[in-house]
Amino acid sequence: MDDAVSETVTVDEKGRLVLPKRVREKARIRANSRLVAEAKVEGRIELLDLDLLMRRAQEIGSRKLTGWREEDHEAAELLSRLMKERKHEAH
Numbered sequence: 001m002d003d004a005v006s007e008t009v010t011v012d013e014k015g016r017l018v019l020p021k022r023v024r025e026k027a028r029i030r031a032n033s034r035l036v037a038e039a040k041v042e043g044r045i046e047l048l049d050l051d052l053l054m055r056r057a058q059e060i061g062s063r064k065l066t067g068w069r070e071e072d073h074e075a076a077e078l079l080s081r082l083m084k085e086r087k088h089e090a091h
Contacts, residue, residue: 004026005022005023005026006023007020007022007023019047027047027049028049029047029049033049033050033051034049034050034051035047035048035049035050036048036050036053
């Protein structure tokens with residue numbers, strides 16, 4: 001069952017349009033929501049909720065970093081070794 005909501009909108013001379021209430025409610029877009037407008041092909045524009053995209057990116061990053069320990073990372077190990085060498089050279 002397709003529960004998509006479709007409405008016809010008109011773009012004014014300044015390129016503005018009003019998102020109908022049913023569309024906003026379905027997409028859970030509130031006043032002052034920040035949206036990313038993305039045009040991939042002629043005649044089609046997607047509006048993406050920036051805050052939702054950021055939350056999803058944070059969740060993905062959090063899952064990928066679960067169990068990651070800085071001291072296990074080779075860059076941290078290299079930095080630690082270089083700091084010890086510099087400290088040793090200073091004395």
